[in-house]
Amino acid sequence: MIATPLTFFLHILIVVGLGLRIIYRKLAVNTALAWLIIIAALPFFGVGFYFLFGDHKLGRKRLNLGRRIRAYYQKAFGIEADDELAREIETSDYFKDLSKVISKETGFYPSDGNTIKLLSTSEKTISNIISDIDAAKKTCLMEFYIIDPAGKVESVLDAVIGAAERGVDCKILADALGSRAFFRSKWPEKMRDAGVEIQPSLSVGSIKSISKRTDLRNHRKLVIIDQKIGYIGSFNLVDPECFNSDKDCGEWVDIMVRVQGHAVSSFLCVFNTDFLFDTVGSEFDRDAMDELPNETPSNQHNRDAVLQLIPSGPEMSSSLIYETLVSAIFGAREKIVIITPYFVPDESIRLALANAARRGLDVSIIVPKQVDSTMVKYASESMYRELLKAGVKIFRYTDGMLHTKAVLVDHEVSFVGTVNMDMRSFYLNLEVTMVVFDADFSSDMSKLTDTYLAKSNEVDLEFWEERSGFQQFKENVFRLVGPLL
16 A cells, blocks of 8 residues: 555656656657657656667767867868858759758868769679779778678678788778677677777667667768778668568668768768777877878869768757758759658658648659568558648659668759668767769769669559558557657
């Protein structure tokens, strides 16, 4: 009898205490409400879920360190404003102004003098990376969420070993959780013996990691060769023929973009910051920073693509990538194409897309028919009806796990990188996106989109509304946790 009022008192104390904490953090309204419901319904289990998955904890010292390191490298690489270039970007005034906002928030400015090449298959990506590693003379830097040491990936790792043995400075930064198969394999020891420096990112299982979110991950994918060639995109270092073969969603379909030119300095700045993030603790170690590659790449004048990098995550001061994409949708005048494996946007993005379709824009969303997460699948499908009714076209890709992440706007601006259309990518994970102001590249992406559409089925509104009530109920249940996915 005594335990009952005590339990009730603790219940109220937990709900009020955590409720005040959630309100104080000024989370997105739908995210805050989702957590309040979980904590109220499951006061004792809910508190555990919240502290494991609700707080974006990297530590204040570490956040401040990241900002100082990033600012140091931005200055070292000469990443600075070019007012003339900002005015001459071949895009609308709206997107010129959006570029200025990105610059102000990140310190990364648009740069010209870049050669870019779209690599539309994993085979092309792996082949190009190996070729560049084999030709490397100074540095080979890699940052991946997943490294799966099987199939063709072994050839990439062998190439890195070969580069290290001939004196190339080789460093690999891989997410500790996403790349656990790599860290448990023979490869780290084999590569370290050859002189490759390997560092797990955002380690889990240590005493220090207990107070941090285990699902806060480094989702970035970058390769930098000789400080003059860079790769960015959705491609994890995996062989699609081997990776996740036990899951019924087919081979992963990804892209990478190969970049040569001054924009690679921004890639290098992000890599160096992330690498030191996981190696120097919380101290500002200038000697350690000076030891990392810091040579500024030269411009490539044979194709003058203008590029701008947007790193995002809890180490940044704002949810910039989310705000940028919402602004891009509202600023579109003709066409919007979103390609993403995980489509669980919040109400603001859904309203922006619906509004664009009602304004007469051609709005298309391409997602895989089968995904590797049941929760994401149902939460995503619960949002189709409202978008279809507004005139948004939704296509489901049937030839594998479409993992490409891209947003195309008006045949002139492209966003490519690691960001999914979900709250995890917008607010939680360490992500990186490249904005491409280039009509030729937009044309290349449009052609790639056509190949995806040829292997996709368009979702029909009438058919969608006729599905069983139980199916729609399941989707709506998972929709409630959409803000947390």
